[in-house]
Amino acid sequence: MSNRYIYVPRRQVIRGLLATAAFGATSKLWTGCSSSPTDTASTSGTSGASPDAGKPITIGFIYNAPKADYGWNQAHAVGAAAIASMPGIKIIEQESVPETKEVQEVMRNMIDQDGATVVIATSFGYFDPHVLEVAKAYPDVQFLHCGTLWKEGLAKNIGSFFALVDEGQYLAGRIAAQASKGGKIGFVGAKPINPVLRNINSFMLGARSVKPDIKMQVIFTGDWSLPVKEADATNSLADQGFDVIAVHVDSPKVVIETAEKRGLLSSGFHSDQSALAPKGYLTGTVYNWGTIYKNYVELFKAGKTLINGGVKPQYIGGIAEDYIGLATFGPAVTEPIKKDVEAAKAKLVDGSAVVYKGAIKDNAGAVKIPAGKTYKVTAPELTKMDWLAEGVSGKTS
Amino acid sequence: MAAEALGWWGVPLGILAGTLRGSAPFLFVSLGECLTEKSGKINLGLEGTLLTGAMSAYAISYLASDKWGIPTSVSPWLGVLVAGCAGMILGFIHAWLSQQPKVNDIAVGIAMIIFGSGIAFYFGKAFIQPKAPQLPTIDLGNWSAMPAVQSALKISPLFIFGVLLAPLMAWFFKSTRWGLFVRAVGDSPDAALAMGVSIKRVRMLCIIAGSFLAGIGGACLSLYYPGLWSESISSGQGLMAVALVIFARWNPVQCLWASLFFGGAQAIGPALQSVGVDQGRYLFNAMPYILTLLIMIITCSPKKTLSGAPGALGTING
Known part of the structure; x- marks a missing residue:
């Protein structure tokens, strides 16, 4: 097979690939899930969700599958959409995040790149160990998990909510x-x-x-x-x-x-x-996650957080609560x-x-x-x- | 409205219905893989092709009828065609990559699974929710008053096409000049080269044609049964179909039997549970795999190698 006109030495190819990969890894090319990068300094404030300086509260939603699946994720996405239009709230969403280390990466990106001060993990398997680990690294960010896994003794910035069907x-x-x-x-x-x-x-x-x-x-x-x-x-x-x-x-x-x-x-x-x-x-x-999310948003806007104790660590309800x-x-x-x-x-x-x-x-x-x-x-x-x-x-x- | 209970008759009926409905994707992918492997290359990427085919068929069927104003009797067929073409593009990439010097076709195939499914998931996001017009069915069950039988015998024209294609492909391999070229390239590339056949061109065409069929197999999933686009729609059927070709000893007609068998075996679990057999649910759900293992054990022999395996399969071009 000598009729190949363009000959690129293998080493050069490998070098090129490595360089591209290294560039990609360091610049995190793929993490642009928000249109305008928010100032990351807001996460270093004492109270992550306080509405000081009129900055919008950025809430990150993580789903384990596409959000238009007529199922669990769509129910959450409908709830997220319900609060997206509220003033002073900005939501970012990421779909199809597996329940592996990848979710930790997604949470970190949402916090570091998009300035999320609240992260809502909607899938059961995100909690242990992923939410627990990332919550330790970001004590000022509030982590809300959808499930009944919250128990006494966890970090103060972790909360959970669930609706009983x-x-x-x-x-x-x-x-x-x-x-x-x-x-x-x-x-x-x-x-x-x-x-x-x-x-x-x-x-x-x-x-x-x-x-x-x-x-x-x-x-x-x-x-x-x-x-x-x-x-x-x-x-x-x-x-x-x-x-x-x-x-x-x-x-x-x-x-x-x-x-x-x-x-x-x-x-x-x-x-x-x-x-x-x-x-x-x-x-x-149907789940009315919107009810729960609105409830959270109102508390956050009033300056209450999980960390200062204004938000209860666990909200569980059924039909009476309109969950x-x-x-x-x-x-x-x-x-x-x-x-x-x-x-x-x-x-x-x-x-x-x-x-x-x-x-x-x-x-x-x-x-x-x-x-x-x-x-x-x-x-x-x-x-x-x-x-x-x-x-x-x-x-x- | 509701059928009278069929009782135990529901089990064979359910398996028959599962065979007629569920085997089309297996059939198309295994026929495509059979053609590819006969030419001496393996295309594991057909799982990705199946997903891309399913997504593009559904997307085109929906867009054509809802956005472009094409009648719903035509749009699914357009979807099938586009699914085949999407498969051909993926097939071309595989054929081109896997024929570079010192490239392993299995490694490329695995990359193509990831690429194909990635493409399908990326473009498919917008089409999970909408409802696309489905392919028409040929209703062979109208003689019966029972809705269960009527529903079981709603057969897709694509399935009939696949059933006819299997013996046609066997005839193609056996009796045509082109079929001889394919077999020669697959069995003994040196001999084919001496005959004056371009190995690259034959393999390229075989892989592209095989991927076309796999794309159509995807269209069966999304436009016939179960008839929607979701990311888990193939649940590994593409990979199973690739394995099925070995099971069928690279013989298109046996691919047909093997596909029917796998399609039917899929339905055993649900059919038995519906009549209240709840014991051993996991075993019944694993039925296709267990049966495959059994048949492999029964048919294998320590005295000879796999009969029918193309000679050049798994060799790397230098």
């Missing part, structure tokens, strides 16, 4: 039971872990509170995002005559669309999917159903009804919550739930 799924279950003709509900879940099991059980408890003989079949696909398996699971449930499909995976888009194609009713999760299934969509629990809500009702949700749900919701909000009220049995018949005992959604016992409620067909292992 049990009440929303309970209401969605009530709607599903009333809209279902066959009384068979299918559920496509990712993995048999606590948050998914709570979702399934509260949905089932809601459904059974209307129709005590209703049946549910769960299919676990095995991971958070497996579009082909999710479609297969929905189709298999349709073949078996299940007429309502509920879901808990990262992005419910496949399940909702497949259910719509098969002419089934569907109940979504995370964010509002009503546009995907104009005929069959019932409703679904969650129900998505737009589809056409199959008739007026009587709407009325029933409004009434049930009012009871949950004022506390006269609760989702977990004994006696509750698991699907093998063992009593898991004894008669007369009630658990609020914030009860720590519920985070240990590892069973499926009566009437649900499926196994947790």
